[in-house]
Amino acid sequence: MTDFETVMPPDRDVAAAARARHDNLTKPPGSLGRLEDLSVWVSSCQGVCPPRPFQRARVVVFAGDHGVTAAGVSAYPAEVTAQMVANFDAGGAAINVLAEVAGATVRVVDVAVDASEPLSPSIGAHKVRRGSGNIAVEDALTDDEVAAALDAGRRIADEEVDSGADILIAGDMGIGNTTPATTLIAALTDSEPVAVIGRGTGVDDAGWARKTAAIRDALFRSRAVAGDPVALLRVCGGADLAAMAGFCAQSAVRRTPLLLDGVVVTAAALVAEELAPGARQWWQAGHRSTEPAHTVALRSLDLEPIVEMRMRLGEGTGAAVALPIVRAAVAALASMATFGEAGITA
């Protein structure tokens, strides 16, 4: 099943009511800048003005390995993916700490980690395969695996929304995953590889050259399926990317706001917008990472990052840093006094 239900837009009447309310709060109209836009967006997503504070912010980290690490595209060995899944589970990773200070909880999902057993049955409940194929030389997935991974992401979004999540963050973990992410972005935006390929976790010059060669080879293989997002996931994506795409698309179908993270999640979001047109109206870009492909993908989605902190970690960390700003925006619209309430003559 690679079809998604039609995405409905956030409520325009509520957005207008939220803008009107802002103009009556005790400040010059528009003086809270982007905070006003964010609060109007949340209000229109919730369909209510004033907006409600988020009660259950949820980060889902999608973990998967990539056969293309055999081409020497990363500064880290592939074993680190499974070790980091254990670190998420133990609460020691950056996303655990940053989610906690932002009032969010973290779920990690093993979509395609290259380990014989998932860390736990719940973490592995949606597992598609051990690692995705080496996209430099072969397809990442079979057609059935693409469908299974998209469906895993869709079901995870449903589980989270059904459990009361009122804002979602998608995160990634997987050594080598900026290679398929960059390939997908280049393919979907028709970009020159050298204009979009970054250092990932910090690969050296020789590694960058290997990464560029792998992406060129994967892009060459992808030409036969240009314009077909599902086929692109098969040829040059990966199970984790497909699951994130399903998650981003389904969160929009379920009318739940979502903060995108860095280049990997945003590559999946580009695919999701193809699969479920209009989904991007339910998303904000949490941050802008240092990866060049991220900026290209954000421009294609017409999304402006909330923060820009030169981060390049993934895991959902950039979105987690942005979450308190969205909370602040909601609070301002919901809780400030109006001119009338404050007895101000302006």
Next chain:
Amino acid sequence: MTDFETVMPPDRDVAAAARARHDNLTKPPGSLGRLEDLSVWVSSCQGVCPPRPFQRARVVVFAGDHGVTAAGVSAYPAEVTAQMVANFDAGGAAINVLAEVAGATVRVVDVAVDASEPLSPSIGAHKVRRGSGNIAVEDALTDDEVAAALDAGRRIADEEVDSGADILIAGDMGIGNTTPATTLIAALTDSEPVAVIGRGTGVDDAGWARKTAAIRDALFRSRAVAGDPVALLRVCGGADLAAMAGFCAQSAVRRTPLLLDGVVVTAAALVAEELAPGARQWWQAGHRSTEPAHTVALRSLDLEPIVEMRMRLGEGTGAAVALPIVRAAVAALASMATFGEAGITA
């Protein structure tokens, strides 16, 4: 008393230890970008690594009127300053709401509101005068008033630090206050008026022209005291600006980190750096506002804003939006697992 004690720099050895700790946490070195820099800064200000979470974040809003409003430089009547002080006291203003979501408390100080009585004895405990002079045609203050206002800011910083504040935010409230702030920045950075004059709370074209004329006149008057920051406060500043300058300088003397807000606070900070050289090492720029003079002042102080949200309200709101990011930075450095703790092979 316009002299400040010598400012000591934040602890360099602790900064080095914090950088070393970051490189051993479970992430690629440097991958948290600016968050790493912010956490190292807090650690070095506190003189301890790992840094402690902030226990008492405090916003102080300095309120004052400005005689130059008679020249028609603002979109709002001067009475709004006193009305907004009452709104701060009642908890209905933007800074009240944004401080609360950021875990900070707010204190409002009537330095020079043009009202016959302060709203309360505590709010008026440091009052210098009713309104500052119209800088287009006369000095803002007398020499004694400059000294009293600087000392008020110094005493307020001492009160807050003595009460346990471990991070401070300076905010401003005063109809017309971007006019003296812009004048001070132009005078201290030798900038052309038209390159730095903004719309303040949203003045129209005719008001902008009046504001420009007022600033040109004030700058002409300031030429006789070029290079003397205390005299500049007298000629083209204001009591609220002088108090903020004293506050920013003394917070550095007291080794307490401080987040600057918008153009008004940053104008005062430019003066403070002249009065207490090195004070800027104890400050971060919370945000970049839409006022052109703000960017000029930040460049002069060599400070990079944490967020950029097109805000232009003042009150400390831009800094309050940045505070959760600083908290997140501290938490990452303090609480993430090291590679050794997580058993990761990288």
